[in-house]
Amino acid sequence: MKNKLVTLIGGGGFLGRYVAQDLLATGARLRIAQRDPRAAYFLRPLAALGQVQFVAADVRKPDTIARAVEGADAVVNLVGTMKDFAAVQADGARHVAEAAARAAVGSLVHVSAIGADADSPSRYGRTKGEGEAAVGAAFPAAAIVRPSIMFGREDGFINRFAAMIAGPLPLWVPMPVLRPREKFQPVYVGDVAAAIATALRDPAAAAGQTFELGGPDVIAMGDLIRWITRTIGRDRAIVELPDLVGSLISFAGFLPGAPITRDQWLMLQVDNVVAPGAATLADLGVKPTPLDTVAPGWLVQYRRHGRFTTTTAAA
DSSP: TTEEEEEETTTSSSHHHHHHHHHTTTEEEEEEESSSSGOOOOOOGOTHHHHHHHHOOTTOOOHHHHHHHTTTTEEEOOOSSSSSSSSIIIIIIHHHHHHHHHOOOOOEEEEOOOOOOOTOHHHHHHHHHHHHHHHHHHHOOOOOEOSSSSSSSSOSSHHHHHHHSSSSSSSSSSEESTTTEEEEEEEEEEHHHHHHHHHHHHHHTTTTOOOOOSSOOOOEHHHHHHHHHHHHHHHEEEEEEEHHHHHHHHHHTSSSSSSSHHHHHHHHHHHHHHTTBBBGGGGGOOOOOOOOHHOOOOOOSSSSSSGGHHHHHOO
16 A cells, blocks of 8 residues: 555544554555544644645535545545435445546445445435445445444444443432343444455455454443443443333434434344354454453543542442
């Protein structure tokens, strides 16, 4: 990848920053393209002089994407959303793939998600599936990666629950859990980034394939919340809510501060795990990282006394 120009669309996001670090280490040149490029300036210290540039681009505006991919050797579309589904995840994915094809880009990696399905009852899953179809039609050699829930220091999943458990409410107030038997296969964000970097380094081996990326552990939602509770040393009770209650709560998801939206509730009706027979991290030469080997390192911030918490209290 040395000296090759890679456009990272959404490169300043959670996954994008890890992909950027991997590619910069190989000597690649990066073009970080996103709606507000200033939000990605924190990547500057990681690069050598002239190794990274920043441009404004919006997947909903094809002309901005065309400029962002012009002259690139490879493109990675990292953009996703939890609200403007069709415009970003379906039409936006098509705009990226069509622009990459017109610019004769050598390789394209499209980041989707486990659960992507054009027939999904959730708009998130449905538009992810439509986006994959659009990418395949416009750029048949594209590699598609479908991560499960990603975890890492800056994630919005493990950290969200840890913050709720460690929140200001007294410990006797229980933590409600929706869909406690729903299964996840959380994957370390660094492993997903390594998989994307591998697909770019050897595009012929990944061309036209779909990879489902999950970690080594399959865990139910209720068990995950209990693990977080133990890890941060908080003795908070867990209450598993019945599905009827969870469904009713989700109908109020449009309200500010609502714990879950209706679309997220629909997504939770299907386990978020790697499908049998799917190509995985192993096919890209990446050994998956267990959650409990890295997460405690940053979850320490949610302990009552941080790093000064005793081992016994945090066990």
